[in-house]
Amino acid sequence: MNISIIVTYNPDDKVLDIINSLLHQNTEIIVVDNCSDNSKIINKVLEIQKDKENINFHKLKKNLGLSKAQNIGIKYSRERNAEFTFFFDQDTKIPNNYIETMIENWNQIDQTDNKIGILGPNYLNPETKEGAKFLILDKNKYKLFKINYGSNEVNNLISSGLMVKNTVFDSVGLMDESFFIDQIDTDFSIRVNDNGYKIYVTANTQLEHCIGETSTKKIFGKVFKTNNHSAMRKYFFIRNSFWTIKKNRLSGPMKVYIAHQIIYTFLTAILFEKNKGIKLIKMGQGFIDGIRYFSKENQKQ
Template sequence: MTDINGTTDTPPRPVAVVTAFRAPDDLVERIASLNAQVDKVIVVDDGSHSLGRLGLRDPDVVTIELEENVGIAAALNVGLDKARELGATHVLTMDQDSSLPGEYVREALQHLHRLQARGFRVAAVSPARFGEFLVSTTPGTPHPRDPIQSGQVVPMAVFDEVGGFDERLFIDGVDTEFTLRARGAGYEFWVLPGADMDHSLGEKIPVMVFGRHLTLFGKKRNHYYHAPFRTYYAVRNGLVLWRLHRRGNLGWLTRRTLALFWVTALGIVLSSDRDAQFIATVHGLGDGMRMRLGRIPEKTLRALARRRR
């Protein structure tokens, strides 16, 4: 019997859901590492048909090949449905390029249980650091401002109440939208102190000013490159979040939008495909204002391809 916080009278049964697209060869090692921490690993290939060559034969690894690319939100939801079918009490959501310490799931479940025993409504526990970045938390609290979905341990009861991921967003902002929806339902996200997750952030480009690497607050600043189509989704979905969740989140969304503006501006200025980055931003703004959701339009992809030549 599961209560509203996801606690049970029986031992937890965590299941990992890993989304893949053009799965890299080293995903096999990551899955093996996860498999030692959870009851089952569900790998959902988002339409790239790339899992067959990996030779995943472990009975505790369930592979699902989607016929077409439907976006990370839909792929995650397919994995969640399968995890529910397998009797999961908790779900660990993971990107294909993320790796966790060997005791992470056990420690996350223990932390989650302690918080629930104190009466907190816990949406998820996530790592305190990913890549080279310490997770930004609300000042004076252990609550991450905008936790990425990779590395989160979520009670299945939370998904049952709040719902899964918003498939209209396709990619980018999917985790943020879930965070805002869960918080609106009275849940909070927590970091697991001391837990580090290896996570790919994209190609690092130094921010140069007058030929010197920019240093702010004692730290050298870099821009992490993403392809123009990702810029489109980030900009579009950033506007959509305002439409969906502005009530009660004005300050939070303002800070996030300013950060997005900075990242997008750096992409336009620093990237070798700056023309395509600019076009992606313009199209993302237009579609976001019109609430045109789902997969990036083909005409936008063609415009980006022309600008990248």
């Protein structure tokens, strides 16, 4: 048995497409809703649930964050003794044979490397029509690459489309609920590696997924991509980036990678995004709260 977790918060019709696709695949579905306001879409989900046995709906009384909602799904998956748990964002577009293809690829990798703990797909940004770049850490540096064929070991994956073997949670633990949203998957990927498991990505299946409302700008021949996230999302990204560095024993290249992400987020928001003022304020608050976490942890040591 496999369980697919879909976390929703004020979703649009795209979530219905994901559900309808998964209903015809080798998986049971749990939708965890973070107290959405748009009852029209949620009511449609409930209508689907009435007619189908392999979908469950769990509505929270308030927005408890992505990581809390994911953990509710993970606990349900483990109670059901599922072998694998899949994670999906509410706006991701998946192929109709996604689950089967991922399991096939997992089994192929497992024949040569039984340390695999996570498998992710290739990603296509539907707005820019570009494929995703994946992180690989060397001893002295990090690099980002696109995958065109086969499967590759990587060091970090985003959660949408993620396939996790449920026994991994026994040693790695669940998602960190203190993060609320953003960098949850980075923290989880780090802990997966630290516990001796490996992370793979396969080019044999692809999801359509974009992070925020992606836009591309060019200055002096240099291309900048910005996600146009809200000011609150900027806050959590900056704060949680510092928390990720502090709570985990990171290699030098991983620290540099996260530091570059922080700088890039500040830079692109200030140069290219709307509502710069409030975003700068929230990012500043995230920076301060991240530093405070450093200080508190240092005082404990």
